Amino acid sequence: MTNYFYVSPEQLTKDRAEFAQKGIARGRSLVASIYDKGVVMVAENPSASLNKISEVYDRLAFAGVGKYNEFDRLREAGIRWADSTGFTYSREDVDARALANYYAQHLGDMFTEGQKPLEVEILVAQLGNNLRPTKLYRVAYEGTISDEPHFAVLGGDAETIRDRFALTDGALHSLATTLQNAVAALAGPDRVLPAEDIEACILEDRGNRRTFLRLGDDQVKEFLS
């Protein structure tokens, strides 16, 4: 015979949120910011091959923190969604808000109905043009979607890093300045992050259809010097 214990929805939600937050806090954080010519995403990532940031479409990028296997599946689903939407309709019909909404629905479903909530936080970045604005959508583990006006911080230490980055964030700066500020905010006052531990990618118009660019260690070093 199985005994059923009553757990109040408040308690269930609290437990699940705590579980997800703990999982996310184990990983390193990520800062994404709009700069004068595009969007830059900067993550603390000692691995050179297990990426947190990825190209999704011509003007769309994905970033995830938390459990790698969980956000990487979401990344792949995002690329598939974008490529098949562009294939079915037109390349200009692929929109960040639609993708961010799908992520929010999925994370929300997993939070309430899954065996366990996903221990991830997701960012969908869009470089604007005459059709759409530049956007940063942050999707939290329980499916809360937020439209971040200027910059977004993902990860366990988000509050502290957000405060540090907010101090430097006034008008739109150059890529170099924004990258320096982001790395300083990620590192904090007592640490120096080596370029090898930084994963940095941008969305910027460079005369091509595809706007995503992964910055190499040498480029990052140059921007930070």
Added chain:
Amino acid sequence: MGLPLFSAHGDPGPSFWHYAEATGLATLPGTAASDVPHATTVIAVRYQGGVVMVGDRQATGNYIASRDVRKIEPADRFTALAISGSAARGMELLKIAQLSFEHYEKMTDSALSLEGKANYLSPIVQRNNLTSPLLVLPLLAGWDQSRLAGRVFEYDGAGGCYERADFATIGSGSPFADGALRLGYREDLDREGALELGALALYEAGDNDPSTGGPDFVRNIFPMMVVVDVNGFQELPAAEVGERFRLINERRTESRGVAGGSLR
């Protein structure tokens, strides 16, 4: 369309084609009438340092359907893909190839090898040609970034993929283009030599095959000429291509329509 999530054992991997098949996104070959625009000549010539592609611009059904079709397109930065046969199936093949190579690159954060791209098209060509009367035959040429050489791959109707060491042609005009290439090809061709030979071969095809469009001096529409080398895919400007064909035309006028003793 929802978020396309798969379990680990049902995951189609980085192949867009397999994903499209799994989800029913890809269109199934139909059984429409086969009087769709077709007929073509496209040529690929290897040279020291890359590969040249030349293609005519005419789409032909029972009459000329279009005079400015683009039959050669960049499949990605280092790959040119040309089509012959059904225009509809060919355009779809181009779209799928472009999308698939980019899809793979985004999914895995690394580009497919040139051979990988060539092999990828085999089952797509096979599936189309064995199930549909709307045949399509591609021609793939590109710069191989590991071998540092231009390479050419041609296909047969059943999807077989064959690498050619020298040159390849597709389309109804290919017997005539082939003849010119066999007379003019040398292993030590440089870029200029390959461009000149490719233009001559296409001129021959346009001159002899009614469904291959030669240079059109009335409308200023000229065949497409493409180079793929260490710098990637480059299309020659129309003015330069027009000048090449104008010279060939002048020489042919002097010798009353034939090459006149030497391949020129």
